[in-house]
Amino acid sequence: MKDQVEKISLGILIFPGFPMACLTSCIEPLRAANEISGQEAFSWHVIAEQDQPIQSSAGVTFFPDYTLADAQSLTHLLFASSPNSVFDNPSKANAALQRLMRNKTHIGAISGGVFPLARTRLTGDNPLSVHWCYEAAFQAEFPEIPIHGTVICEEGAFSTISGASAVFDHMLALIEKRLGGDVMAEVACWFQHPFIRSGTVTQKVPAISTAQSQDLLPKQVAKAIQHFAEHIENPIQISEVADAVGLSARSLERSFKKATGHSPLTYYRRMRMNQARQLVLYTNDPIAEVAYMVGYATPSAFMRHYRETFGVTPISDRRAKNSMRVGSDDVLPSG
DSSP: OOOOOOOEEEEEEEOTTOOHHHHHHHHHHHHHHHHHHTSOOEEEEEEESSSSOEEOTTSOEEOOSEEGGGOOSOSEEEEEOOTTOOOSSHHHHHHHHHHHHHTTOEEEEEGGGHHHHHHTTTTTTOOEEOOGGGHHHHHHHOTTSOEEOBSEEOOTTEEEEOSHHHHHHHHHHHHHHHHOHHHHHHHHHHTTOOOOOOTTSBOOOBOTTSSSBGGGSOHHHHHHHHHHHHTSSSOOOHHHHHHHTTOOHHHHHHHHHHHHSSOHHHHHHHHHHHHHHHHHHHOOOOHHHHHHHTTOSSHHHHHHHHHHHHSSOHHHHHHHHHTTEETTEEOOOOO
């Protein structure tokens, strides 16, 4: 007879427009671990602020098992949401979260869920993992909170997980801790998930308009991109970047075009536009303020480049995003 283990109880706190992939990536590996081990080592519960159905980003509706106010005896609670999610009654929700934390529930968030978690102000200055596609918007709203570029951050009292694939890795780590490496490996193989990452792995960030991630680019091109990323608000000259990576401006131009298909200047502008789009879509900052935040001296030049890049003005882009709301939040990819 197999040794029984203490049950891990996981709550997934969902908000309208939450990424469905994050929910299934929590539940499926735990279900498989129970089946493989022949034990009810894990239980899971879908939780919401209100006792009413919640529609996911994919349009599939879920009925919560119970409300946050009624939650108790949870080992872990993970927020799953879009970046725009907020509690309808923040004070009541915070009281429920503080009660759970006093009872040793470990609080965390997946993908866009880091936003409503940070809005509770319970995380203080604890570092958090933020999906790369939300970093600019998160920094704009929470400049005091350190961001980790790792797939998972478990420093301090909170676990923050960058996306659906990363939460699968996190569940595998829980399975290994409770049931051992053999069960964990079998679960991973069930789902053909062969590369089991630790939480300290750096997030993969796509290189613009290529089939590669940034870490697969030539070393000096990758270093130049890092310099660009560090100079979004205060733009840097291409010649300065070339000096910094030990190349002539002409050599950097050739290397960039060979690796990415773009000149360094075009690539740099696209990086600034991508960051601007985060701010347009996921914050309420005025468009003029967004322009200054990505290094434009005048809103007119910013708006012209934004339209050239995305085929739409920033104002129209924001309006279109707001017209795609599910309940009180946005339809977003799983992240």
